Amino acid sequence: MPIRKVLLLDCDETVRASLEQGSSWEVFCAGPVEAPAVGEAEKPDVVLIDAERCGSDLDARLARCRAGRGLNRAVLIVLSTAAELPGVIGIRKPLDPQALPHQVREHFRAARFDTQLARLEDIGGRDFVVEMIDLFLQVAPQRLDDARRGEQAGDLEAIAKAAHSLKSSAGNLGADAVQELAEQVEQLASACAAEAVSPLLRRLEQAFAESKVRLESARGPKP
Amino acid sequence: MKKIAVVEDNPDNRLLVRALLEDHYELAEYDCGAAALRGIPADRPDLVLLDISLPEMDGTEVLRRLRHEPALDGLPVIALTAHAMSGDRARYLAVGFDEYITKPILDEELLLTAIARLLEKGPRS
Numbered sequence: 001m002p003i004r005k006v007l008l009l010d011c012d013e014t015v016r017a018s019l020e021q022g023s024s025w026e027v028f029c030a031g032p033v034e035a036p037a038v039g040e041a042e043k044p045d046v047v048l049i050d051a052e053r054c055g056s057d058l059d060a061r062l063a064r065c066r067a068g069r070g071l072n073r074a075v076l077i078v079l080s081t082a083a084e085l086p087g088v089i090g091i092r093k094p095l096d097p098q099a100l101p102h103q104v105r106e107h108f109r110a111a112r113f114d115t116q117l118a119r120l121e122d123i124g125g126r127d128f129v130v131e132m133i134d135l136f137l138q139v140a141p142q143r144l145d146d147a148r149r150g151e152q153a154g155d156l157e158a159i160a161k162a163a164h165s166l167k168s169s170a171g172n173l174g175a176d177a178v179q180e181l182a183e184q185v186e187q188l189a190s191a192c193a194a195e196a197v198s199p200l201l202r203r204l205e206q207a208f209a210e211s212k213v214r215l216e217s218a219r220g221p222k223p
Numbered sequence: 224m225k226k227i228a229v230v231e232d233n234p235d236n237r238l239l240v241r242a243l244l245e246d247h248y249e250l251a252e253y254d255c256g257a258a259a260l261r262g263i264p265a266d267r268p269d270l271v272l273l274d275i276s277l278p279e280m281d282g283t284e285v286l287r288r289l290r291h292e293p294a295l296d297g298l299p300v301i302a303l304t305a306h307a308m309s310g311d312r313a314r315y316l317a318v319g320f321d322e323y324i325t326k327p328i329l330d331e332e333l334l335l336t337a338i339a340r341l342l343e344k345g346p347r348s
Contacts, residue, residue: 043330123331124242135235164276168305169235171327179327 006104007044007071009035009061010053015080018097019048025101032061039071046108047071051081051090074119076111078104109176113214116174133219136173140166140208147185147201159197160189163204175211178204224249225342228268230259230285231303232277236326240272240303243331248338256280264292269342272324275304275315283318290319299341303328 003026006019011029019025030038032054039047047065054061058079065071079085082093089111091103120129143166150158163186170178181204188196226249231237237252244250251266253259256277263271271289275282282302289295299322302315307325315323322337 043332120239123239128238128242132235132238135238139233139235161276164305165233168326169233171305171329172235172239 004046004105004108005042005044006046006048007035007039007042009047009049009065012050012053014097015048015050015095015100018095018100019104021097022101024105032057032064035061035065036067036071039065039075044071044075046104047075047077048091048104049077049079051079051083051085052093072118072122074115074122076108076115078107112174112176113211113218114174116172117218120173130219132173133215136169136175137212137215139169140178140212143169144205144208147204150189151198151201154194156189156192156194156197159201160186163189166204170211173211173215175207175215177207178211181207225269226251226266227338228253228259228263228266228271230254230256230271230277230282231274233274236274236303239328243328243334244338247335256282256285259285260288263289263298264294267294268298270338271298271300272303272338273300273320275302275306283315286319299344301337301341303334 003024005026005028008015008019008027008029009032016027016029019027028038028042028044049058049061051058062077065077066073076089079088079090080093080095081088081090089107091100091107117129120132143162146162147159150156150162163182167179167182167186170182181200185197185200185204188200227244228251229237229240230253231240232254237254241250241252251262251268253262257280259273273282273285277285282304286300289298289300300320301322301324302320303324303326304311304315305326312323321341324334324337328334
């Protein structure tokens with residue numbers, strides 16, 4: 001699991017300490033004024049904002065965050081909040097320091113397709129996103145076929161190569177589950193752990209099937 | 224406009240790199256090592272982005288052969304790779320790559336900055 005960056009707006013030391021445990025998050029703190037600059041310098045994956053600390057200034061702070069180049073819509077903003085805020089990605093207070101790193105990661109994973117596709121759209125526009133999705137949906141099944149053929153032939157090198165290729169393609173589109181499983185398959189196949197590869201390949205096929213549904217939905221109907 | 228050779232077998236990765244770079248650089252794309260070794264000496268790019276896991280001939284072998292071309296002396300070559308385990312960066316720099324960028328490309332500015340720095344720096348010493 002790669003280390004991700006989180007920017008805490010209006011830093012709370014308890015929250016910071018909580019997220020720094022377990023080494024899955026690299027934590028940066030900023031006040032509302034410097035947040036856009038810190039965001040541009042550090043390019044966080046997630047911004048965590050304490051809604052109550054912002055008070056009535058929340059909407060203005062969100063707008064200021066989004067206006068910065070480093071905190072555009074490809075970055076997930078999560079609010080910690082004591083109240084139910086409809087339509088907002090939030091974590092309810094009181095925060096559980098033990099659970100917080102996992103909660104933030106779950107939100108990040110759930111929104112990953114949307115944030116990564118938004119990033120691609122910023123890079124090349126809507127047509128580019130559609131082209132990337134179409135290419136992935138065309139190439140990924142070929143890689144899975146290559147891996148299956150390698151499995152049947154007992155060719156671990158072929159499995160590792162297919163998984164390696166799939167890993168970066170999946171990452172381009174935010175298909176994190178596919179990316180992570182492909183990485184595990186590659187590592188096991190490279191380590192000649194043949195008996196462990198097959199069950200993981202089945203999970204990889206399932207993860208691809210799930211990502212295909214999400215990506216086809218994001219792509220929209222073909223003309 | 225400076226010219227960059229992109230050696231990458233995955234069409235989706237080529238498409239992404241093209242989208243990131245085509246406004247800034249002239250691009251020549253190759254989908255395997257053999258095609259790159261035929262095209263790069265003739266095309267004389269200013270920099271090469273070279274995937275490692277290429278079919279038939281991997282990127283380190285392509286690099287080794289490029290480094291033996293006197294006409295390409297000093298050509299900056301960036302390893303663009305999904306090999307992102309601990310120690311990989313040092314390993315690829317040690318075999319002669321000038322920079323190492325991991326795929327998927329999650330930070331396009333890192334790539335653009337590395338390219339700009341190497342082009343500004345000029346030929347390798």
